[in-house]
Amino acid sequence: MRIGILSDGPDLSAYLAEIFNTWGLVLYEMVGQDLISEMDPEDMPVVVCPASQGSHSLVDYARRGGTVICFLPEGPLAEAAGLAYEGEKDVPLRLRITAYQASGIAGERFPIVGRANNYSPAPGVQVLGYFSYTDRYEGESVGVTETPVGQGRIVAFAFDLALCVLLLRQGDPNLAEVIPEGTGCARPSSLAINIGPSDSGWVPFADLLSRLFVDTVRRYLPGPVPLLSHLPGMAPGILLYSGDEDNADVASNDAEFECVAAAGGRMNLYIIPNRTKSTVSDVERYRVQHDVGPHPNLRPLDGCSISERLTEFERQIRMFQDQFDTPARSLRNHCTAWAGYLEPVEVMEKLGVGMDGNYFSGTYGYGREDAPYAAFGGAMPMRFCWPDGRVLNVFQQHTQLADDIMFGTADYSYRLSPQVFVAVLDRIFTDIETRFHTPFGVCIHPGNWVRFSRPQGRELLRQANERRFPIWSFDQWLTFWEARDTWRFNGMTRQGCRLQFALEGERSHDALCLAIPAKDSKTSLVEIKLDGERAEWQTVRRYGEDLALVPVPLRKTAISVSVMYGSSAKLVLTTQDFTEK
Ligand SMILES: [Zn+2]
Structure with missing residues (x-):
């Protein structure tokens, strides 16, 4: 099982991959347009389609049972998603997620910049979140939608999420070399893109937005999937x-x-x-x-x-x-x-x-915001990326x-x-x-x-x-x-309650852990095996989810991981049976 990222460049597919790396969902593969028509949704349950890409073959893939996650859909993709395009939307906007809990968010809204569209949804389209303006009551429209298509679905973001994260974290290229009066020199803090009234500076909004994307992908995978x-x-x-x-x-x-x-x-x-x-x-x-x-x-x-x-x-x-x-x-x-x-x-x-x-966070030279995430909303290390999609091997x-x-x-x-x-x-x-x-x-x-x-x-x-x-x-x-960046999940399979995959990487690190969801709908984690040996774990709560943290063994470059879920009541019974015999 893998996640596909459609890559037919020039687009922000490499930055979408970088978002997966950041949050440790290292289960993706770049795929060309030509491969979509033969793609089996069992092998690849989710395909992510960067803005300005899309085709009839993606719609067919959804009909066959796949989930297409797309941004600013156009043409056949928008039509199949039940979204009628009604022009571009002014930015900055706010995105309010209404259908489910967004990781790390407790009532705050996501600032949205870059490109966004007005869509009017057909009946049957489920709205997962709404756009509103920062300075007006009128003008609310759909921000994220889910539409059943055949045996699968299309999940559409009405904005270019990758570009939005990029511009929030790195600032606006149009502000390069613009020096606020009296501040002496060009600085990254002067690049910060206009997000409207600063109500979000206490929240690392750019990173939680990239997390929202990762969680959206995870939601449509069959069963729980580990993270690094x-x-x-x-x-x-x-x-x-x-x-x-x-x-x-x-x-x-x-x-x-x-x-x-x-x-x-x-x-x-x-x-x-x-x-x-x-x-x-x-x-x-x-x-x-x-x-x-x-x-x-x-x-x-x-x-x-x-x-x-x-x-x-x-x-x-x-x-x-x-x-x-x-x-x-x-x-x-x-x-x-x-x-x-x-x-x-x-x-x-x-x-x-x-x-x-x-x-630096803050609004030196053009505002007096001192909240920790003011201006950029960034806290996670992510590689820099040019807006044309070229990723630079330097962590910001x-x-x-x-x-x-x-x-x-x-x-x-x-x-x-x-x-x-x-x-x-x-x-x-x-x-x-x-x-x-x-x-x-x-x-x-x-x-x-x-x-x-x-x-x-x-x-x-x-x-x-x-x-x-x-x-x-x-x-x-x-x-x-x-070190963490070298690790990938390969050959992931799920059979009944057992999840198996190869954890493969180049560099060990003694602080590197796997984070395995502790619950699978009605069952719980009962066993983790690394290279056939039972492993200890510690359960922690992160973003409202119970995760079992397991250290990645040192001095290995390939580790077979087997994760077993079951009902804990059953497990007690089995132990008793065993003792009585
Ligand atoms: Zn200095």
């Missing part, structure tokens, strides 16, 4: 800790390092190579407990061309690597100075930098909090006292632990740590420990994410 857990071990959340060195002296670095290590954590220090006071031997010492990465300073080139800034960006990354004889794994720029749209990411990809930390990890912005004295700061921050952080971490299960990325500068942000920094560490969130550096997180 996106968090280390049994953790319900994770704190990603970093600090930009700027002009800090070695003693300030050591003061913060010591505190993070004492809390059982590890942090990244981002260093400006031609400005640092840390010597080669200091950095060697830092790296025993922590990680270092470059902090390229593009500010002296404010006003220079994109290509001049990119050349300097590359030069400083190389300088960092040469100076400290260590690869640049993740990075953040000084003042998050940027160039163009994704051009700096192209440079990172070329140099093998695996993770970017430049996208948003940073939700910076000490100068939240606790500093500058006019742009929100100036939260330590007392106020205790309650704010409690809200953020409660939501992560119980609803979102997404990372929380922070930048606490060592120079600020010794001047004003130590109390709030210690509070971050304390609350993370209290909730059993691991405290990891960005590099450490990247290593986990790169």
Whole structure:
């Protein structure tokens, strides 16, 4: 059993695949249009069709019992889905899911940007969610629909979900090099696309929207399907800790390092190579407990061309690597100075930098929103992608909090006292632990740590420990994410109550777990076997679903997994029978 992603490029099929990777539904395969007509819905129960694709053969596949999940359907697909096209819809919109619980959402609406259509549904079309405008009462229309077609169905999103997630997470390409007055340089924060009134900044809306897509696919698969857990071990959340060195002296670095290590954590220090006071031997010492990465300073080139800034960006990354004889794994720029749209990411990809930390939440220069997911709604690491569908092999990890912005004295700061921050952080971490299960990325500068942000920094560490969130550096997180990225579910079959598949990957990681649904309609999980051996699991609740977490065995590249569901009453009886004999 596999999930098909129709790929007849140029389209966002690779970004849809990246969404599957992000949430660990690594059971998909790219398929060409020509294969659809012979596709057996038993082998491939769901086919995902990117926007601007579609054909008669997809409609036939639905009639034969398959589920087609599509975006902005046109022509025969729209006709079979019972949707009459009535023009494009103005964005931004809000999407309200009405038919089922959307993971992580408790009454909030999804901001929708990019392309959306007005459809009028024929009788028999089930509406799963509605669009509304952010500034008007009138104009509600269908946002997500399900239509029975023959023995199968068509599930249609009235917007381009992949493009929407991309634009929310990465910002609007039309805003590249637009610099808000008085802010000095181009920054990712200035790229944030207009989502209308900011009612969603307390929710990682872009990521929960991508999760909504994954859950939609899962709903139409026959029976429960495992995921690769996106968090280390049994953790319900994770704190990603970093600090930009700027002009800090070695003693300030050591003061913060010591505190993070004492809390059982590890942090990244981002260093400006031609400005640092840390010597080669200091950095060697830092790296025993922590990680270092470059902090390229593009500010002296404010006003220079994109290509001049990119050349300097590359030069400083190389300088960092040469100076400290260590690869640049993740990075953040000084003042998050940027160039163009994704051009700096192209440079990172070329140099093998695996993770970017430049996208700060917040609305610096054009608003005063300090909610943790304001502006981008992103928290999960996902690869960057050009709007034409070209995915870049660099993970975009948003940073939700910076000490100068939240606790500093500058006019742009929100100036939260330590007392106020205790309650704010409690809200953020409660939501992560119980609803979102997404990372929380922070930048606490060592120079600020010794001047004003130590109390709030210690509070971050304390609350993370209290909730059993691991405290990891960005590099450490990247290593986990790169290892996880190599694993796939192959040859999945279901016979009665037994689900079997091969778990295949290239890189082991001791925190990598399988997340197996603990329930299958009326039955429960009774046994998990890895390579024929019974495995222990721990049941956790994630997004309202009970999941059994099982560590992926180390030093193996292929593991046969067998999962058995049954009625627990029956199981007790069987044990009794066995004892009596
Ligand atoms: Zn800096």
